[in-house]
Amino acid sequence: MQCIYVNNKPIYLTTVVEKETDFKNFLLKDVDLNVVLKTLSKKKINAVRLIGHSEDKLLKTFKKKLPNVIAGGGKVYNSNNKILFIYRNDKWDLPKGKAEKKEQIQDTAMRxxxxxxxxGNLKIIETLPVTYHIYKRNGKHKLKITHWFKMQTTFDGPLEPQINEGITKVDWLDDAQAKDALSNSYANIKLLF
Structure with missing residues (x-):
């Protein structure tokens, strides 16, 4: 089952129909995403399930319904095994951003x-799960597909938040601090921990 987040509410792509409780079922093939997004905005609805026939075609079918934005990001560890977090829009997040034309996704993530x-001085250690979320820009919904990488660095210089991107703070957090930060983060970021 694949999961796409809208804010912190999930859209599940599945082949299994279940009796509705605090979620709504829709057929993936004919679904109007505006109806799905409006349904998800209701307080009593905690999720939406989009039902398809073939497990291996669910994500491919869904991706065709919205413009896709490809991004790369990092879960970066320093020599003290602390994790690099950014603070933007009153939430803790991990650094990530949109791929440039013809850029390899690993290069996007490190850039x-x-x-x-x-x-700087980043080295990719392993590939992490891809996350999906829907956001709205200039009145249009888009699907952000973020490719994540676990990275290591020996960098010990000053941290510099990219203010023009709305980042107000950058910090290295230990396990306890990271756990606390995740309580004020996004659902798709929590999937990486």
Whole structure:
């Protein structure tokens, strides 16, 4: 089952129909995403399930319903095993951003981490799960597909928040601090922990 977030509410892509409780079922093939988004905005609805026939075609079918924005980001560890967080829009987040034309996604992730935080000397250790979320820009909904990478750095210079991107703070957080920060973060970021 694939999950796409709208704010912190999930849209599940599945082949299994379940009796509705605090969620609504829709057929993926014919669904009007405006209806789905309006349904998700209701307080008593905690999720939407889009039902398809073939497990391996669910995500492909969904991706065709919205413009896709490809992004790369990093869960970066320093030599003290602390994790790099950014603070933007009153939420803790991980550095990430949109891929440029013909840019390899690993290069996007490292470039965005450095631009948003000032942290360099990055090395990708492993690939993390891809996350999906829907957001609205200039009155249009888009699907952000973020490719995440676990990174390591020996960088110990000053952290520099990218103010023009709305980032007001950058910090290295230990496990306890990261857990606390995740209580004021996004659902798709929590999936990476």
């Amino acid at each position: 965005e981490v450095e631009e948003e935080t000032g942290v």
